[in-house]
Amino acid sequence: MNITRTAARLFLAVGVVLGAFFSCVYAAQASPSTVKAVPPPPPSSSTTTLAPPPASLVTAKSRARVEPDLDYRVTLSADPGSPRSTQDSTLTARSHVDVGPTPYWISIVDTSAHTYVTRCGSGTVCTASVTQPTPTTHTYVAYVARLSTAIPPHGAVGTSPTVSVTWSPEYHLSLSVAPRDFTSPTARITATSSVNVGPTPYFIEIFNRRTGALVTSCGDGTTCTARVNLPFGNTTFIAYIGNYSDTQPPPGIVATSNRLTVHRLLQPPRPTLRPYGD
Structure with a gap:
């Protein structure tokens, strides 16, 4: 008699477990999951897609001496500052020092898009043309610093004031x-x-x-x-x-x-x- 009761209880327990299992399977098939897939991480904004400079120039500048007494101030201007959409604005960074004999580069960064616009390894002037297809405002900063993919570049010895360019609509x-x-x-x-x-x-x-x-x-x-x-x-x-x-x-x-x-x-x-x- 005890054996019969034990077997009955065991059979009932197995039935409950199997019933719960198949109920879960049916529920999973009948209703969509409410758990959203984790989106892929956004692309890193701390690096630039700008083409790398010539390796020979990078090597030469990495061996240049640092002249701590030089005035590494840099300015930045935009012309025009309020272009129409799709029109170009020319950014011009001017350094007080020719960066050619130094380990530093003149770089222009789009701080709104968090990307490099251009960099120059020699001379005192570095220019680039920028445009936007729709009305918007972007801000830019110029740096004198060692070659870097970080924004802002590490150890900058010169930083310009921020310059804004506002693209206005095409009026007809x-x-x-x-x-x-x-x-x-x-x-x-x-x-x-x-x-x-x-x-x-x-x-x-x-x-x-x-x-x-x-x-x-x-x-x-x-x-x-x-x-x-x-x-x-x-x-x-x-x-x-x-x-x-x-x-x-x-x-x-x-x-x-x-x-x-x-x-x-x-x-x-x-x-x-x-x-x-x-």
């Missing part, structure tokens, strides 16, 4: 008139910008080319519309994106529209109808 502007009767004394004209001027310091402004009068000015959005009164004949309008002004052309122009000429025709007199037979 068009001017159009709504369909109308050519004899109408009014017209609705609209200036359309490729960029919302709201977050910028600029305005969309429409001027009467003949009188020079400001028709309307808009400081937000991509369109600026006005209804204008027309004299007989042709009236030409033009629009600008720039700093606010009530005289044309405004200062700081970044875009100019097409010239739009609107016609107002003299309405011909209606023929007088006479009774038949007169």
Whole structure:
């Protein structure tokens, strides 16, 4: 009797274990895992993809003597400092000392992208052209230091002030008139910008080319519309994106529209109808 009870208990325990096992297997197959895979680590930002300098130059400079009394100050400039998107800006680092006979290099670093832009192993001037495809701001620093892949380079003996380059949007502007009767004394004209001027310091402004009068000015959005009164004949309008002004052309122009000429025709007199037979 005891043997029978023991066997029954053992059978029941095995059944519970097997049931739990198959339940877990079914659950794993029926529902997706909520545990996300660990993403790969980002690429190291402390090294540069800049092409390595010639080995002969590296060897020669590694044997150069250190002159501690030299003035290793370095400056950095950018021209232009506010280019349009996709346009180049030239970075120029100037050292007080020709680094050729020294163990040091002039390097320019993009601190926003955490990468080297260029390095020069001789002379006092080191230049590079940089560009960005979309509106953004990048900051740059120049160093006089030994050859290094670290950012900033270890043991720099000269560091320039930070220089910022801001790439602004490509502004485009068009001017159009709504369909109308050519004899109408009014017209609705609209200036359309490729960029919302709201977050910028600029305005969309429409001027009467003949009188020079400001028709309307808009400081937000991509369109600026006005209804204008027309004299007989042709009236030409033009629009600008720039700093606010009530005289044309405004200062700081970044875009100019097409010239739009609107016609107002003299309405011909209606023929007088006479009774038949007169």
